[in-house]
Amino acid sequence: MLKWSSLLLSAALLAAPLSGCSRFLYPQLSAQEGGAASGAVLNRVKTRGRLSCGVSGNLPGFSYVTQQGEYNGLDVDICRAIAAAMFDDPQAVDFRNLTAKERFTALQAGEIDVLSRNTTWTISRDTSIGLEFAPTVFYDGQGMMVKQSSGIKDLKGLQGRSVCVQTGTSTEQNLADQMRKLGVKYTPIVFEDDKATFAAYQQGRCEGVTSDRSQLVAQRSALPNPDEHILLEIVMSKEPLAPAVRNNDPQWYDTVKWVIFGLIEAEELGITSQNIDSFANSEDPVVRRLLGTEGDLGQGLGLTNDFIARAIREVGNYGEIYNRNLGPDTQLNLPRGQNELWTDGGLHYAPPFR
Numbered sequence: 001m002l003k004w005s006s007l008l009l010s011a012a013l014l015a016a017p018l019s020g021c022s023r024f025l026y027p028q029l030s031a032q033e034g035g036a037a038s039g040a041v042l043n044r045v046k047t048r049g050r051l052s053c054g055v056s057g058n059l060p061g062f063s064y065v066t067q068q069g070e071y072n073g074l075d076v077d078i079c080r081a082i083a084a085a086m087f088d089d090p091q092a093v094d095f096r097n098l099t100a101k102e103r104f105t106a107l108q109a110g111e112i113d114v115l116s117r118n119t120t121w122t123i124s125r126d127t128s129i130g131l132e133f134a135p136t137v138f139y140d141g142q143g144m145m146v147k148q149s150s151g152i153k154d155l156k157g158l159q160g161r162s163v164c165v166q167t168g169t170s171t172e173q174n175l176a177d178q179m180r181k182l183g184v185k186y187t188p189i190v191f192e193d194d195k196a197t198f199a200a201y202q203q204g205r206c207e208g209v210t211s212d213r214s215q216l217v218a219q220r221s222a223l224p225n226p227d228e229h230i231l232l233e234i235v236m237s238k239e240p241l242a243p244a245v246r247n248n249d250p251q252w253y254d255t256v257k258w259v260i261f262g263l264i265e266a267e268e269l270g271i272t273s274q275n276i277d278s279f280a281n282s283e284d285p286v287v288r289r290l291l292g293t294e295g296d297l298g299q300g301l302g303l304t305n306d307f308i309a310r311a312i313r314e315v316g317n318y319g320e321i322y323n324r325n326l327g328p329d330t331q332l333n334l335p336r337g338q339n340e341l342w343t344d345g346g347l348h349y350a351p352p353f354r
Contacts, residue, residue: 050093054098058194077321081314120169131246132245141238142171143231146229162188163206164206165190264318
């Protein structure tokens with residue numbers, strides 16, 4: 001028995017390194033390492049000195065790669081803000097492009113530290129697949145895009161026609177639910193990634209394509225003749241898009257959550273990357289706690305007390321991030337609407353920093 005036990009143990013140890021070279025850089029987390037008391041991810045990110053962030057990489061305005069090979073977009077800047085808060089360096093991020101089908105597996109396996117990939121916060125994802133959602137960074141809704149020449153005015157106009165949709169997303173289920181409710185028979189043509197989905201639409205393989213309205217606007221901007229395509233005047237669902245982390249590590253979850261809240265709070269207080277130094281001697285206790293000149297809020301997270309000041313100085317507040325990637329000076333020019341602060345009629349609201 002001892003001989004067999006030794007052989008089995010040796011075989012297990014020899015097999016362990018064969019799981020892929022990426023795990024040496026970003027090793028998977030065991031159940032114990034992800035435990036509630038361990039703070040495993042925060043410690044590992046600190047030790048590594050870099051954040052691993054899962055993104056789309058193909059969605060203008062949210063996460064895409066420029067011709068110079070640089071990542072840009074709102075989802076990208078959220079990760080840069082986390083890196084700045086931790087390391088005072090917004091470039092201390094390694095981005096990994098993930099399809100909708102790959103994203104949750106990569107996060108569950110510990111191959112990335114945070115998923116910042118236009119992902120809808122739903123109850124099933126929150127409770128059934130081991131995720132914890134950070135605050136919503138973009139409030140959206142599902143829409144439908146068709147060619148203007150098609151004459152299609154609403155979902156009923158898609159009777160007997162085909163719709164391109166990405167599998168592994170809430171979009172696929174929302175479309176089925178809406179069409180079932182309306183009694184519209186259609187043919188879904190599904191693809192595993194958004195690039196293939198919109199390429200098929202562009203090639204005329206389907207009469208309509210559905211996704212979040214922000215994504216439709218972004219993808220339309222990349223088409224050869226954007227004006228030939230229209231978004232129908234419908235919103236099929238609520239799509240709160242939020243970063244996600246692996247469940248059962250509250251310290252890491254709190255870190256990501258409060259960095260995002262700090263971006264929102266800074267905008268409400270009027271603190272920007274351009275004027276932050278003028279607040280250094282502020283007597284406002286709310287400002288002082290946010291920027292870490294008073295109190296020890298950062299220590300409670302395992303960070304420096306000026307962690308939000310670092311993020312704002314390097315990346316900007318939420319409004320700056322939005323305007324840089326989606327605002328009036330961009331090709332997308334998406335009105336903020338629900339993504340305004342609560343003080344301006346929107347939905348963004350940060351709990352108190354105290």
